[in-house]
Amino acid sequence: MNVSIDHLTPADLRTVLAEQHRYWGDRDMRSLHHPTYVHEFGGTALAARAGGVVGYLLGFVAPTGDGYVHLVAVRDDARGAGVARALYDRFAELAAGRGATGLKAITTPGNADSVAFHRRLGFAADTVADYSGPGADRVVFRRPLPPGVVVGPARPADAGELLTVQHAAYVREALRYGVAIPPIVEDAAGVGAAIEAGGVLVARDGGRIVGTVRVRRVGADAEIGRLAVAPDRQGGGLGTRLLTAAEAAEPDAARYVLFTGHASDRNLDLYRRLGYAETHRAPGPTGVELVYLAKPNPTG
Numbered sequence: 001m002n003v004s005i006d007h008l009t010p011a012d013l014r015t016v017l018a019e020q021h022r023y024w025g026d027r028d029m030r031s032l033h034h035p036t037y038v039h040e041f042g043g044t045a046l047a048a049r050a051g052g053v054v055g056y057l058l059g060f061v062a063p064t065g066d067g068y069v070h071l072v073a074v075r076d077d078a079r080g081a082g083v084a085r086a087l088y089d090r091f092a093e094l095a096a097g098r099g100a101t102g103l104k105a106i107t108t109p110g111n112a113d114s115v116a117f118h119r120r121l122g123f124a125a126d127t128v129a130d131y132s133g134p135g136a137d138r139v140v141f142r143r144p145l146p147p148g149v150v151v152g153p154a155r156p157a158d159a160g161e162l163l164t165v166q167h168a169a170y171v172r173e174a175l176r177y178g179v180a181i182p183p184i185v186e187d188a189a190g191v192g193a194a195i196e197a198g199g200v201l202v203a204r205d206g207g208r209i210v211g212t213v214r215v216r217r218v219g220a221d222a223e224i225g226r227l228a229v230a231p232d233r234q235g236g237g238l239g240t241r242l243l244t245a246a247e248a249a250e251p252d253a254a255r256y257v258l259f260t261g262h263a264s265d266r267n268l269d270l271y272r273r274l275g276y277a278e279t280h281r282a283p284g285p286t287g288v289e290l291v292y293l294a295k296p297n298p299t300g
Contacts, residue, residue: 001050001054001078001081001083002050003048003049003050003054003055003078003081003082003083003086004048004049004050004272004273004275005046005047005048005049005086005087005090005273005274005275006046006047006049006274006275006295007042007043007045007046007047007275007297007298008038008042008045008046008047008053008056008057008058008298009038009042009047009298010035010038010039010298012038012047012053012056013033013035013037013038015052015053016033016053016056016073017030017033019075020033022075022076022077023056023073023074023075023076024073029071029073032070032071033058033071037058037059037060037070037071038058038298041058041059041060042297042298043094043098043247043248043251043298044059044060044061044067044091044094044095044098045057045058045059045298046059046087046090046091046094048074048078048083048086048087050078053075054074054075054077054078054083055072055073055074055075055078055083055084055086055087056071056072056073056087057069057071057072057087057088057090057091058070058071058072059091059095061095061098061099061100062104065099065100065101065102066100066101066102066103066104066142067091067092067094067095067096067098067100067102067103067104067145068103068104068105069088069091069103069104069105072084072087072088072105084117085121088103088121090240091103092145093237093240093241093244094244095145096145096146096241097151097241097244097245097248098248100145101144101145102142102143102144102145103123103141103142103143103144103145104140104141104142105118105123105140105141106131106132106138106139106140106141107138107139107141108137108138108139109127109137109138109139111139114139115139118141121143122143123141123142123143124141124142124143125139125140125141126139126140126142127139127140128140149203149204149205149210149238149241150203150204151201151202151203151204151241151242151245152201152202152204153198153200153201153202154195154200154201154202154212155195156192156195156196158195158202158209159188159191159192159195160188161208161209162191162195162200162202162209162212163186163187163188163191165209165210165211165212165228165229165230166183166186166191166212166226166228167183167184168228168230168231169183169228169229169230169231169234170183170184170228171184173261173264176261176263176264177261177263177286177288179286179287179288180286181261181286181288182285182286183226183228194214197216198216199214199215199216199249200212200213200214201213201214201215201242201245201246201249203229203238203241203242205233209230210229210230210233210238211227211228211229211230211233211238211239211241211242212226212227212228212242213225213226213227213228213242213243213245213246214226214246215246215247215249215250217250217253220253220254220255221253221254221255221256221257221294222246222247222249222250222253222255222256222257222297223257223258224243224246224247224256224257224258225258225259227239227242227243227246227258227267229242239270240270240274243270243271243274244274247297251297252297253297254296254297255294255295255296255297256276256294256295256297257279257292257293257294257295258271258276258292258293258294259284259290259291259292259293260290260291260293261284261288261289261290261291262281262288262289262290262291264291268291268293271293272293274295275295276293276294276295277293277294277295278291278292278293279292279293279294280292
């Protein structure tokens with residue numbers, strides 16, 4: 001099953017509630033689907049789509065530092081395809097980008113399927129007496145998020161190292177198209193000016209910069225660009241985390257927009273997986289055909 005993960009919208013929530021028996025069977029769970037989880041925590045409310053919605057997750061980052069999963073469900077015809085795991089993986093990335101240090105969820109002691117699922121995902125499970133009130137014990141699941149990488153604003157002193165990461169990340173793209181693309185020809189002064197203007201984020205692992213991205217507001221949209229991950233750290237989710245952080249830096253934008261080269265399949269796969277859809281194509285300044293993509297912000 002080809003599944004993409006993006007944000008759950010109010011319309012999606014209404015659809016889910018209209019057919020909630022397909023997700024929850026005989027249990028009436030409608031009271032737990034308050035619209036607040038979409039309107040106020042829309043950045044971490046997720047939909048798994050394969051044509052229509054086949055699964056969803058409602059969650060948020062609590063002041064305790066926990067990425068709390070309130071509900072996760074998969075439609076009856078999509079079970080066994082890894083949909084719930086994909087939702088959890090995406091939520092973990094979003095929660096980490098918002099400063100969470102761990103994941104948390106709960107279930108009733110008799111829900112053996114949920115206990116087994118969470119244990120497969122690496123959660124510790126502990127039964128807490130009276131968690132939800134007198135006599136209402138709950139199984140509490142916890143899993144730490146990997147420490148080390150921190151995403152935050154770039155500093156003026158980062159310009160040289162940031163430029164090195166950017167050049168190393170984009171050299172393959174330049175070779176692919178046979179032209180000197182803008183991220184390759186940019187110099188330290190240009191990077192420094194971008195940092196001074198604001199909107200440049202970096203991922204740090206200890207004292208090393210391992211990735212970067214830029215975001216700026218243009219009208220109602222937030223333009224995201226220069227996403228770069230050090231070659232030895234690619235494939236580990238840093239690109240997703242940086243893109244998530246860029247979106248979070250402009251929470252009031254109506255849309256997030258970006259572009260990439262038409263033959264940059266890995267980039268296109270990432271953006272589409274994160275909910276971006278192609279809007280149009282046009283030649284860039286070097287003659288390379290660029291694919292422009294956008295994603296609406298459900299809370300913008």
